[in-house]
Amino acid sequence: MDITELREHLCGQYPDLCPLFSIEFGDGVLLVTSDRLHAAARDLKDLGFDRLGMVTAVDFGEEFELVYRLQSREMRAGIFVKTRVPRDEPRIDSVNDLWAAANWQEREVYDMFGIVFDGHPDLRRILLTDDWVGYPLRKDYENPTIIRRPDYL
């Protein structure tokens, strides 16, 4: 199923999601607000997106952008769901109840960005030690042990 068919399919099933859908670099992207993320994710799962490929976040200064990559075996298509959470209070609903794959992936995002997933059963640090201070993948992360690379490209 190519991207335009996917858009038609999505708009046919869930008209309220249709205006949020756009195409970037050949990938379908669904941009939702953070409070609607869980509902949109559920709709997409019902639509046939049965695999959660990836959960990650990007630090855009004031806000974090959360990126969910969903995949459908049946439709042979993938879609991004993006949402933004404020840096001051990074909270979002966990999608662990929809896809078990979110369990470790959301833990990783919590570990690296400090975004709290409400409803996650076991939100602990996963890659770093439990007593680690700070969230390394934030752009303002400082750690005295880091040696900056000389800037010669």
Added chain:
Amino acid sequence: MAGVDDLAKALESTPGGGIILTSIDAIADWARGYSLWMMPMGTACCAMELIAASFSKFDFDRHGSIPRPDPRHTDVMVVAGTITHKMAPAVKRLWAQMPDPKWCIAMGNCAVSGGIFYYDTYSVVRGVDEFLPVDIYIAGCPPRPESLQDAILRLREKVRAESISPSRVRAVEGVLPLPGDPLRGETADAAPEGSDV
């Protein structure tokens, strides 16, 4: 090694015991050099070459070195791969579990200095020599299995200078010619008067 220590002490305090001690040292060092069992501390990419080194094509067993997973049975720890801050305590603990005399080979750039992970990273220990006394460094990312075999042969040379008596070890350490040192002959000649190196 308490029994061996006592033996060494007794021999040192006995007149003429030094000759026996030297003979025992010769036997012990020969035996140790030809039977360097490895503790494969493979953490990352270099572990693959560590495996390759002891497998069919390269076959470490030819040199009498076999990998043993249990630190208690090994003589030389081969740290192959990046050591992170999370892993370092475990490496230290395994090192502490190895019985004396023990040696350490830092295999690969990551274990030598952090290598490609030197800059910009927050979780990597820059070289295993920050917390272990390394005897042989092997450069390469990753080094070839032949380099590791060469390191074992070099380590064998280094082991020859060891003694079962701690005071003798300390005496020779300052003047120990490093394996492959171009100044080798001179350094040995320049040993201080009276030291029986």
Added chain:
Amino acid sequence: MTFLWGLLWGLAAVMFIAGGAVIGVWWERKVAARIQMRLGPQQLGPAGVLQMIADVPKLLFKEDIVPDNADKPIFRYAPMAVFAPIAMSVAVIPFWAGWAPLDSTVGMVFYLAFPSIGVLGILLSAWSSHNTLATIGGMRAAAQMVSYEVPRSLAVLSVIVLAGSLQPTEVMDAWQWWWIPLTFVGFVVYFIASIAEMNRGPFDLPEAESELVAGYFSDYSGFRWAIFMMGEYGALISASLFGAAVFLGGYRWLPGVAGLAVFLVLAMVLITAVMWIKWTFPRLRQDQLMTFCWTVLTPLAIVQLVVAGVVALWL
């Protein structure tokens, strides 16, 4: 005087086992290397035969670690408790016509009883190490060795029934070549049960390298560990010698020194077969191991015993 003789014999047995172990380890490394497309030890002596001459002093000069939390006296002496019974078991093996180092009238029972005492040493060492992996290994060893004792004893019993004696030399005197086909099943059961008894692959669960790192001797270093290894190889040698004698006829094939040579060659073949099996087969799981013992080996041994008994009556 008797005491001195005993001491001398004890020393001889220890030297025999230790020497055998030294050669055995080298041989195993070569056999394993051959199976794995490698060369094995090469540098010391022709084909690396002197490799173990380097390994043994090295282990002798290693630090002798006793962990802080270990039960220290037991930890120290447990290796002896493993090694001594195995060295003792060599005493009753008939090497020569009418001669065994200790020609006891109950030699067969003695042989079956003594190596099993080793399980006590293994349990002690495992428990005193204060190490979970070692403890699991010790428990596995205990269950395994006690269970496999049954088919092994039953298999040997069939030979005892045929010979009508418990004295190894008399058993050897009574031995006939047609016992080999008659007790073949018993021999196979004995062979498999012996492999399990000496904790070698595919029954090496107590020291399973990929699961328990080193099992019950994980915390032993230096020469104490070497004693464990000597015990293991001693058990291998002693079981192979015994099997070669009572099941395969040992020295009876040829007279005089040639007979002894045949006996030793037979034992060597058995030892090599054990190594071959170890380096070829995967390892069983604990429950499969027990099931195999009680549902396959033990019934087979009983059937063998019945057959031997009927034949013995008919004789």
Added chain:
Amino acid sequence: MIEPQDTPTDQAAPALPDLDCAPDVVMPEVIYEGDNTIVNIGPSHPSTHGVCRVIVELDGEIVRHAEPVIGHLHRGIEKMAENRTYLQVVPLTDRLDYVGSMYANWAYCRAVERLAGIRVPERAEYIRVIVCELQRIASHMMAIGPAGADTGATSAFMYTFWQRELVVDLFESLCGARLTYNYVRPGGVSFDLPDGWIEKCREFVAQHPAAMLEIDRFLFGNVIFRARTKGIGVLDADDAVSWGASGPVARGSGVDWDLRRDDPYSVYPRFDFSIPVGDNGDVYDRTRVRLWEAIESCRIIGQALDGLAEFEPGTIKADGMPRLLAPRPGDAYDHIESARGSLGVYLVSDGSVRPYRMKVRSPAFCNLALLPLVSEGYTLSDLVVILGSLDPVFGEVDR
């Protein structure tokens, strides 16, 4: 007899590093109050296939819960990539999945190419397919062999490793490295095939299926190995999909999903190959799927080598590649089917010469998350076999 203080000070022994000076973190103790035994496997253990710590709650020999503790090899590659140019990130991707370096190279390059709109010449695509299928064979050899080693048959590992060495030799003559190739670059590959390489590759492909069938016979046909792996670590298809499992782990459970066929990329649609799928989802099926995939890879390589003849040698780099890539702002994701599953790279660009964010969607990470699920109720001996069958590579799990 010389005393230590007699040593002249200028020749004093260099001070040995103090063992207690550097990262002095105490190993976290497991506090547990219950009747079961807690056994700590790892971080350095012969069968964790890297540096994974598994905290196992044992009831006798039965595993009640196995909790993997990962991150012992977390090197911060994603953070490092933010401070390197697009080309400088390629060597970092080598170190992700060190058993199959070509995959991470390729996934990253595809993401960059998508972001910067680079068209790769077809010859380069064919070469990429060939090296990645060779890499799949090499990587699966490191999964099948340890399955034997975990169950105790060390020799099987030697036999599969021999095959891996043959592939590594091919790679070495291709790009000079045995393990970290840095071969697939944005816009193409770094070198064209050397003279005689195609013949050597054909030789390898010709002998490999026979070697695999031999492994199939003596390892997978072995009665003990079957007893040890059949019905162990069963993962059903629904769980596999829900947990995001991919690659042989998912296919062993009957999830017929392979990106090479289902989301075709590169020149894969031109080749004729089949995708082996298991039925039971146990260790045996997962491992055997890998074996048949290796044989299928040989078929793909054979076809790709035939197809390669159509293209002129030397056209291996995209035209007009700038020395310094600065793609337009935006984000791109691309994934390929690596030996462990679907390996994706997500790149965010802010228009500068360095990636703003790189995220690696690691299949081994998702597959390893299944360990508590699939190991519960089996014995300790099975746990190591199950862990091996998930085939984690910790460079990729921890990144």
